[in-house]
Amino acid sequence: xxxEAGRSVTLIxxxxxxxxxxxxxxxxxxxxxxxxxxxxxxxxxASFRVDKNSVQFVSTGGKKSQPxxxxxxxxxxxxxxxxxxxxxxxxxLIENARAKGVDVRFGTSAKKLLRDGGRVIGVxxxxxxxxxELRARLTIDASGRDTFAQRQNAWRVPDPVLGKLAIWTYFxxxxxxxxxxxxxxxxxxxxxxxxxxxxxxPDRVSVGVVGEPAYLHREGKDLEEIHARxxxxxxxxxxxxxGARRVAPFxxxxxxxxxxxxxxxxxLVLAGDAFSFIDPVxxxxxxxxxxxxxxxxxxxLAAFERGDVSAAAFRGYGDEFRRGIEAMRRxxxxxxxxxxxxxxxxxxxxxxxxxxxxxxxxxxxxxxxALFEAASRFADIPPPVxxxxxxxxx
Ligand SMILES: Cc1cc2nc3c(=O)[nH]c(=O)nc-3n(C[C@H](O)[C@H](O)[C@H](O)COP(=O)(O)OP(=O)(O)OC[C@H]3O[C@@H](n4cnc5c(N)ncnc54)[C@H](O)[C@@H]3O)c2cc1C
Numbered sequence: 001x002x003x004e005a006g007r008s009v010t011l012i013x014x015x016x017x018x019x020x021x022x023x024x025x026x027x028x029x030x031x032x033x034x035x036x037x038x039x040x041x042x043x044x045x046a047s048f049r050v051d052k053n054s055v056q057f058v059s060t061g062g063k064k065s066q067p068x069x070x071x072x073x074x075x076x077x078x079x080x081x082x083x084x085x086x087x088x089x090x091x092x093l094i095e096n097a098r099a100k101g102v103d104v105r106f107g108t109s110a111k112k113l114l115r116d117g118g119r120v121i122g123v124x125x126x127x128x129x130x131x132x133e134l135r136a137r138l139t140i141d142a143s144g145r146d147t148f149a150q151r152q153n154a155w156r157v158p159d160p161v162l163g164k165l166a167i168w169t170y171f172x173x174x175x176x177x178x179x180x181x182x183x184x185x186x187x188x189x190x191x192x193x194x195x196x197x198x199x200x201x202p203d204r205v206s207v208g209v210v211g212e213p214a215y216l217h218r219e220g221k222d223l224e225e226i227h228a229r230x231x232x233x234x235x236x237x238x239x240x241x242x243g244a245r246r247v248a249p250f251x252x253x254x255x256x257x258x259x260x261x262x263x264x265x266x267x268l269v270l271a272g273d274a275f276s277f278i279d280p281v282x283x284x285x286x287x288x289x290x291x292x293x294x295x296x297x298x299x300x301l302a303a304f305e306r307g308d309v310s311a312a313a314f315r316g317y318g319d320e321f322r323r324g325i326e327a328m329r330r331x332x333x334x335x336x337x338x339x340x341x342x343x344x345x346x347x348x349x350x351x352x353x354x355x356x357x358x359x360x361x362x363x364x365x366x367x368x369x370a371l372f373e374a375a376s377r378f379a380d381i382p383p384p385v386x387x388x389x390x391x392x393x394x
Contacts, residue, residue, distance in 0.1 A: 001036065001297035003101040007304065010134060011097060012108040012125055018094060021086035022168065022251070024206055025052065025185045025199045025283040028070050029362030031078030033290035039096060040077070048088035050183040050200055052081045055283075055360070057342070058188035062235030065343070067184055073357040083183055083199050110143065113152050113268065118394035120267035137267070138300055138309045142293070144273040145253075150260045157387060159257035162279050162332065165216050167227050167252045168197075168208030174244035176200060185283060188234050190215075193336050195281060196230060196237050204247060207231065210281065213254060223250040256280075259325070262391040263318035264311040271296045276325050276388070281335055284328045287362040292321050311390035318389050324364035326384045330372045331359055337379030349374050 003009045034040050043049055054067035070079035098104045105127065112124040114133060122135035141149040150156040176182055177200075186198040194211025209216065209230045216226050227250060231237045259276040263269065272289030295317050303313035334340045346353055355371040372381050 001294065002300060003097065005297075005301050007301070008103075009097075009101070010103040010105065010136070011094075012105045012110060012123075012134070013094075014107070014109040016107045018087050018091040021090065022206075022208075022253075023280075023286050024086055024201060025083050025197070026081045027283055027287040027360075027362035028074075028078045028081045029364065030081060030287045030290055033294045036294055037093070037096060039092060042092055042096075043082060043084070043089070046084075046088065046092065048085040048202060049082040050202055052083050052183040052185060053079075053180050054184045056181070056184050056186050058186055058234070058236040060189045060191050060234070062188075062239070064186075064236060067181055068357065068360065069180070070361055073354070073361065079361075083185070083201055085201055110141075110148050113139070113149065118266060120265060137304070139268045140296060140300070141268065141270045141274040142272050142289075144289075145256060145277055147258070147260070147274055149268060149270055149274065150258075153262075153265075155261035156258050157261055157385075158255060159259070159278065159329075159385075161382070162257035162336070163213070163255050164194075164210050164257070164279060165213040165252065165254040166208055166210045166256070166280070167216070167223050167250055168206060169227060169246055169250045170201075170204045170206055170248040171241060171244040172204050172247050174200075174205045174207075175240050175242065186236070186240075187281065188237050190230055190234065193338060194230070196234055197280070198237065198240060205244070207237070207241070210279075223252055259322075259385050259388050261387045262311070263321065263388055264314035265391040266310045266393050268311075269296055269300070269314045269317070275321065278325065278329050279332045279336075281332055282328060282360060284362060288321075288324065288328070288364075291324065291362075291364060292317075295320060310393055312393065315390050320364075322384070322388045327359055327364065327368045329385075330368070330375070330381050333382050334372075334375050334379040340375070340379035345375065345378055 054069045056067040057065040094104055108125050108127040110123040111126050113120050114122045114124055120139050122139055124131050125134050147156055177184055183200055188196045190211055192215045197208045199206040209227050231241055257278050260270055263275055271292045299314050299317040303309045352371050352374055359368055375381055
């Protein structure tokens with residue numbers, strides 16, 4: 001978006017090119033940033049995607065809920081979203097950036113923030129041929145869960161409650177749901193408020209187990225054993241994977257919920273996971289990253305116009321992004337609360353179904369206070385995290 005507006009942009013990526021990555025299940029509201037980028041048709045027609053019309057929940061006993069069909073909530077093209085192979089999806093995004101004039105440099109790592117006085121003026125980067133200095137009026141940190149600027153500045157603050165462990169791999173030959181449900185995301189509950197994701201991709205299926213480390217490690221720490229045990233103990237997942245063949249190694253990550261102390265300092269702004277990540281249960285990560293990317297670009301263009309790229313120029317962006325993150329965070333807390341069941345909640349509050357569905361599909365443009373006030377009668381809904389605003393200028 002910045003290059004399209006005529007700005008000179010250099011993008012550095014540590015990897016040698018787009019690569020396999022977690023974050024395959026998109027939300028309906030990914031549509032709008034993709035529309036701004038002119039990429040909706042390209043994704044819709046791509047071979048790396050499966051249409052995702054719904055999300056469904058499966059009880060610990062293996063009973064499947066009625067799927068939540070997005071189009072029943074809103075009759076709009078965004079209601080058909082996608083499961084994507086990230087290597088190809090990311091390649092599409094980066095090729096689009098390159099076509100619009102971005103200088104894309106793979107195999108180049110940001111190593112250090114460069115400062116002049118109190119202001120960030122770029123990064124020291126490394127591309128195998130020795131360190132180089134890249135200077136810019138504005139540095140945007142989009143380094144994902146590597147949280148480059150948070151680490152440089154000691155800004156990382158873990159979420160006080162959501163310390164989970166995730167273990168995932170891929171299978172071929174799993175059973176597929178049929179028709180409209182073929183591309184549904186399934187969230188299957190584990191006994192102790194953990195869950196398993198099942199995300200069908202074009203040629204394989206992504207299956208991940210998420211829960212408290214103490215619960216998942218109760219018989220040992222071997223990733224394969226934990227994953228196999230939990231999939232075996234969940235009747236729906238066991239049936240789904242019968243006869244399937246594992247085609248990838250196990251991967252794991254933990255303690256992935258955090259927020260940066262600040263969203264910006266003079267000359268620097270943080271976007272996507274580089275600012276914050278919350279638990280993946282509602283597949284909100286890519287939507288939040290795309291949405292924040294669009295907001296950062298808009299805020300940066302306005303800041304360039306005014307000739308002011310101080311931290312304060314990103315106050316509005318930070319407030320808006322945090323409001324959206326808080327909505328998803330409160331939903332995640334409700335999900336993990338032992339006293340909360342979506343079905344029971346909606347029976348008691350049928351009038352809040354549109355609010356709940358809007359939140360689940362990633363509509364960050366509205367106020368969810370009524371929803372969470374009602375939810376707080378069933379679950380401990382946390383107050384907003386106070387930090388994350390721009391760092392006051394020196
Ligand atoms: C277990 C798990 C499951 C998930 N499932 C989903 C899901 O189903 N749906 C969903 O929407 N989201 C999901 N997510 C979240 C999703 O992966 C992220 O939110 C999303 O990819 C964030 O995008 P981003 O652009 O901020 O960061 P990323 O996509 O992580 O991109 C950051 C890039 O920066 C590069 N980089 C890092 N450090 C440097 C450096 N110093 N110099 C240069 N380059 C650097 C990295 O190589 C990377 O390519 C999941 C996350 C986890 C942990």
